[in-house]
Amino acid sequence: MKIMVAIKRVVDYAVKVRIKSDKTGVETRNVKMSMNPFCEIALEEALKIKEAGFASEVIGVSFGPVECIDTLRTGLAMGADRAIHVDAPATLYPLAVAKLLKALVQIEKPGLLILGKQAIDDDCNQTGQMVAGLLNWPQGTFASKVVLDKEKKIATVDREVDGGLETLCLDLPAVITTDLRLNQPRYATLPNIMKAKSKPIKKMSVQELKVELRSDLEVVQVTEPPARKPGVILSSVDELIDKLKNEAHVI
Amino acid sequence: MVMYNRITAAAYRLLNQNKHSSFKIAHQRQLSPNFSRYNRSSSTSLAGFRHHCATVNLNQFHASYRWDLQKLSLVQFQNLSLIHHRSFGSVASTVVQRNPMFSTINSDDLIYFEKILGVKKVIQDHEELQTANTDWMHKYKGSSKLMLQPENATELSQILEYCNSRRLAVVPQGGNTGLVGGSVPVFDEIIINTRRMNSIIFFDKVSGVLVCEAGCILENLISFLDKEGFIMPLDLGAKGSCQIGGNISTNAGGLRLVRYGSLHGTVLGLEVVLANGSVIDMLGTLRKDNTGYDLKHLFIGSEGSLAIITKVSILTSPKLSSVNIAFLACQDYISCQKLLFQAKRRLGEILSAFEFLDAQAMNLVLHHLDGARNPLPSAIYNFYVLIETTGSNESNDKEKLEAFLVHAMESSLVSDGALAQDYSQATSFWHIREGIPEALMKAGAVYKYDLSLPVEKMYDLVEEMRIRLGAAANVVGYGHLGDGNLHLNVSAPQYDDAILAQIEPFVYEWTSRHRGSISAEHGLGLMKAEKIYYSKSSETVQLMASIKKILDPNGILNPYKVIPSSLVS
Ligand SMILES: Cc1cc2nc3c(=O)[nH]c(=O)nc-3n(C[C@H](O)[C@H](O)[C@H](O)COP(=O)(O)OP(=O)(O)OC[C@H]3O[C@@H](n4cnc5c(N)ncnc54)[C@H](O)[C@@H]3O)c2cc1C
Ligand SMILES: Cc1cc2nc3c(=O)[nH]c(=O)nc-3n(C[C@H](O)[C@H](O)[C@H](O)COP(=O)(O)OP(=O)(O)OC[C@H]3O[C@@H](n4cnc5c(N)ncnc54)[C@H](O)[C@@H]3O)c2cc1C
Numbered sequence: 001m002k003i004m005v006a007i008k009r010v011v012d013y014a015v016k017v018r019i020k021s022d023k024t025g026v027e028t029r030n031v032k033m034s035m036n037p038f039c040e041i042a043l044e045e046a047l048k049i050k051e052a053g054f055a056s057e058v059i060g061v062s063f064g065p066v067e068c069i070d071t072l073r074t075g076l077a078m079g080a081d082r083a084i085h086v087d088a089p090a091t092l093y094p095l096a097v098a099k100l101l102k103a104l105v106q107i108e109k110p111g112l113l114i115l116g117k118q119a120i121d122d123d124c125n126q127t128g129q130m131v132a133g134l135l136n137w138p139q140g141t142f143a144s145k146v147v148l149d150k151e152k153k154i155a156t157v158d159r160e161v162d163g164g165l166e167t168l169c170l171d172l173p174a175v176i177t178t179d180l181r182l183n184q185p186r187y188a189t190l191p192n193i194m195k196a197k198s199k200p201i202k203k204m205s206v207q208e209l210k211v212e213l214r215s216d217l218e219v220v221q222v223t224e225p226p227a228r229k230p231g232v233i234l235s236s237v238d239e240l241i242d243k244l245k246n247e248a249h250v251i
Numbered sequence: 252m253v254m255y256n257r258i259t260a261a262a263y264r265l266l267n268q269n270k271h272s273s274f275k276i277a278h279q280r281q282l283s284p285n286f287s288r289y290n291r292s293s294s295t296s297l298a299g300f301r302h303h304c305a306t307v308n309l310n311q312f313h314a315s316y317r318w319d320l321q322k323l324s325l326v327q328f329q330n331l332s333l334i335h336h337r338s339f340g341s342v343a344s345t346v347v348q349r350n351p352m353f354s355t356i357n358s359d360d361l362i363y364f365e366k367i368l369g370v371k372k373v374i375q376d377h378e379e380l381q382t383a384n385t386d387w388m389h390k391y392k393g394s395s396k397l398m399l400q401p402e403n404a405t406e407l408s409q410i411l412e413y414c415n416s417r418r419l420a421v422v423p424q425g426g427n428t429g430l431v432g433g434s435v436p437v438f439d440e441i442i443i444n445t446r447r448m449n450s451i452i453f454f455d456k457v458s459g460v461l462v463c464e465a466g467c468i469l470e471n472l473i474s475f476l477d478k479e480g481f482i483m484p485l486d487l488g489a490k491g492s493c494q495i496g497g498n499i500s501t502n503a504g505g506l507r508l509v510r511y512g513s514l515h516g517t518v519l520g521l522e523v524v525l526a527n528g529s530v531i532d533m534l535g536t537l538r539k540d541n542t543g544y545d546l547k548h549l550f551i552g553s554e555g556s557l558a559i560i561t562k563v564s565i566l567t568s569p570k571l572s573s574v575n576i577a578f579l580a581c582q583d584y585i586s587c588q589k590l591l592f593q594a595k596r597r598l599g600e601i602l603s604a605f606e607f608l609d610a611q612a613m614n615l616v617l618h619h620l621d622g623a624r625n626p627l628p629s630a631i632y633n634f635y636v637l638i639e640t641t642g643s644n645e646s647n648d649k650e651k652l653e654a655f656l657v658h659a660m661e662s663s664l665v666s667d668g669a670l671a672q673d674y675s676q677a678t679s680f681w682h683i684r685e686g687i688p689e690a691l692m693k694a695g696a697v698y699k700y701d702l703s704l705p706v707e708k709m710y711d712l713v714e715e716m717r718i719r720l721g722a723a724a725n726v727v728g729y730g731h732l733g734d735g736n737l738h739l740n741v742s743a744p745q746y747d748d749a750i751l752a753q754i755e756p757f758v759y760e761w762t763s764r765h766r767g768s769i770s771a772e773h774g775l776g777l778m779k780a781e782k783i784y785y786s787k788s789s790e791t792v793q794l795m796a797s798i799k800k801i802l803d804p805n806g807i808l809n810p811y812k813v814i815p816s817s818l819v820s
Binding site: 012013014015030031032034035037070074077184187188189190191193194 | 572577578579624626627645646653656657660665667668669670671672673674675676678
């Protein structure tokens with residue numbers, strides 16, 4: 001069985017995000033870009049499944065500009081066997097990504113497609129669900145535990161819901177999206193970085209996959225939230241009461 | 252601090268609790284004002300962060316997940332504050348007597364101080380004094396009854412003029428993170444704390460010159476500069492609490508010295524107040540100024556024994572966008588040395604840190620430091636090296652570092668290694684190196700030695716010490732290998748004179764024999780004042796004492812520290 005893992009290149013989560021001066025989006029020039037942390041978790045899970053003998057190959061796939069290849073290299077250095085880069089514009093919406101993924105799934109025929117539950121740049125949390133719908137595959141979203149049964153060809157997925165844990169049984173092939181708690185992604189070690197240099201990254205175009213990139217959404221403006229006023233230190237309880245009464249009007 | 256995956260459970264709980272509570276979330280944002288750079292942690296950050304909350308603009312654009320991760324910093328801070336407080340053991344190897352020439356505080360003194368400072372800055376509160384009397388390691392404890400917190404040089408000048416005339420001894424105190432007992436009173440010296448002198452006065456983007464007051468917390472300066480696209484020339488694990496005035500007074504080295512040089516090179520000017528209250532303005536902002544003696548250098552590293560620093564002018568460097576960090580394993584010490592030799596040649600212009608730790612240090616960190624994760628868990632290695640590069644071109648730098656590492660691996664200098672792929676991994680690598688002092692604190696009693704030694708000899712001392720102490724204590728070696736600076740630490744269940752007798756004077760004699768320094772960067776303080784002759788000739792020490800006599804004839808500034816008491820009292 002093959003496992004396909006979606007890998008997105010995003011602004012590093014530790015970077016303070018800045019808005020472009022024309023308010024069309026977030027500044028990405030000269031900004032540290034890294035693999036979406038949820039995608040790291042997805043890849044780690046795929047690697048674990050492979051190491052446990054349930055899969056023969058892990059394929060990392062990424063859609064976007066040529067820089068995505070760097071992120072795929074990180075995936076290969078973590079242990080993915082090969083990668084596919086589909087050259088596409090930087091802003092792709094979930095439905096477009098889901099259609100591209102579906103096209104790749106039809107070519108590669110993996111038994112599992114693992115994605116992060118969301119990407120930290122747009123926080124959409126839609127792609128996994130959409131691609132499961134398009135493929136008509138069962139989906140286990142927000143997985144915090146994944147157990148595979150090779151004989152029965154099922155995956156048991158624990159997912160965190162408001163009231164506790166929900167356990168799902170999915171017939172393979174299936175789509176799984178990962179939550180933070182699923183695992184702790186490994187580091188890229190030197191021997192693996194060296195090995196990764198000779199692993200193949202296949203390049204494909206949107207046209208080859210016969211997907212039409214059309215969005216029904218238009219971003220009007222991206223702005224920062226209004227500045228929060230600094231707090232004040234008061235010298236007495238009376239002053240606090242006075243302020244609550246006369247300034248905040250809450251008592 | 253961003254070992255997010257390890258403590259996700261706690262973060263999750265927080266997230267769920269806070270989903271509908273904007274107040275709490277806002278509060279958590281306050282706790283992580285500095286994520287724009289990788290924010291390495293130490294327990295000492297806590298105090299700094301508290302200070303920070305009031306001043307930092309907390310409005311950041313964040314997708315919700317980013318918050319999710321930042322909450323982890325809160326979790327870690329909570330954990331970090333749980334350092335065990337041990338009782339004071341027998342620690343000082345030298346016993347000093349209170350100098351009978353000094354007066355004791357009376358009620359007129361208090362009235363005078365309250366008159367010039369106002370009541371808020373005259374502190375007699377028992378609890379506050381308890382903290383200020385005790386050093387970071389809980390090893391030295393004074394019994395001062397008074398702490399003054401002047402707000403500017405004028406107030407400080409009035410204080411010192413008065414103390415000098417009354418022969419009241421004082422101890423200058425910054426963030427109180429010093430490691431040699433220099434920042435706390437020995438007896439009843441008045442503590443002069445600089446924390447209220449904390450404004451940034453001027454920053455010039457063209458020259459990179461920053462002028463600020465001495466009480467600015469290093470981490471606040473780092474965050475301020477970050478927004479301007481600059482970095483401080485020094486960085487150390489205590490950044491969340493230590494102050495720039497304290498850093499300069501100890502001539503702190505830290506993690507970037509290999510790249511940016513010592514504070515003697517980057518400090519451009521100082522304003523200081525002498526014991527008699529004179530305010531000396533040497534606050535130049537020029538890189539070049541050869542008019543007469545460059546007196547500021549006297550005060551850099553003088554540990555508060557010659558004057559109190561009130562303002563600082565310092566050269567900062569542009570923040571470069573590409574930072575790469577590798578965590579490597581070496582099988583023996585000779586490989587670490589060869590790696591350093593190679594790194595200086597092959598990474599030269601981008602090398603910004605070269606740190607090492609031994610297996611014992613790694614072990615301590617993994618056992619005692621929250622959130623620490625072994626980057627190379629597949630085997631145990633004898634040595635670990637952390638290499639950081641800083642440059643301006645991400646892909647070039649990374650390629651260069653990778654090529655260097657691959658070569659090092661092929662030539663068997665390096666047995667294994669990991670290369671950080673994002674800031675969170677970078678942070679977690681640094682967390683290990685920077686967390687060693689904290690892990691040692693948690694492990695029990697610790698005897699710390701901060702030595703400059705020829706790199707090739709450095710680790711011999713650790714091995715000899717291990718043989719001397721046998722099973723009685725855990726001997727740990729780590730430090731700034733790139734600068735030839737070894738931190739030799741002896742960790743024991745509790746302070747024990749028998750252990751101390753095995754360490755001292757052996758360590759000092761050994762260091763002296765190899766023409767090393769018994770204090771590479773922490774200073775002499777109280778701990779090593781009497782040991783100065785191991786590294787300085789008697790003529791040199793005599794000259795130091797003469798200079799002290801001229802600047803502080805009554806010896807009121809930080810008595811019993813730095814210079815042997817016999818020479819100054
Ligand atoms: C062509 C030219 C180019 C120059 N370019 C520069 C430049 O780019 N940058 C720059 O900074 N300067 C420059 N200088 C001036 C510079 O100060 C001197 O070249 C050099 O640093 C002085 O060295 P010297 O051995 O000639 O000292 P001298 O000229 O002999 O002495 C200079 C001073 O130092 C004292 N002195 C000398 N030796 C000792 C000692 N061993 N102990 C104590 N005191 C001592 C002397 O009493 C005197 O006060 C230049 C000079 C020339 C002629
Ligand atoms: C976790 C940790 C990591 C550390 N890492 C390093 C490191 O990598 N490199 C390194 O060099 N050091 C390191 N140190 C020790 C270092 O010396 C201090 O952290 C720091 O430089 C002292 O600053 P401070 O404001 O805390 O000064 P304090 O501890 O308050 O004072 C230190 C000395 O300076 C004097 N002093 C303070 N402020 C003034 C002033 N304004 N004017 C005159 N005298 C003054 C005090 O009297 C005292 O003698 C570390 C300490 C800790 C706790």
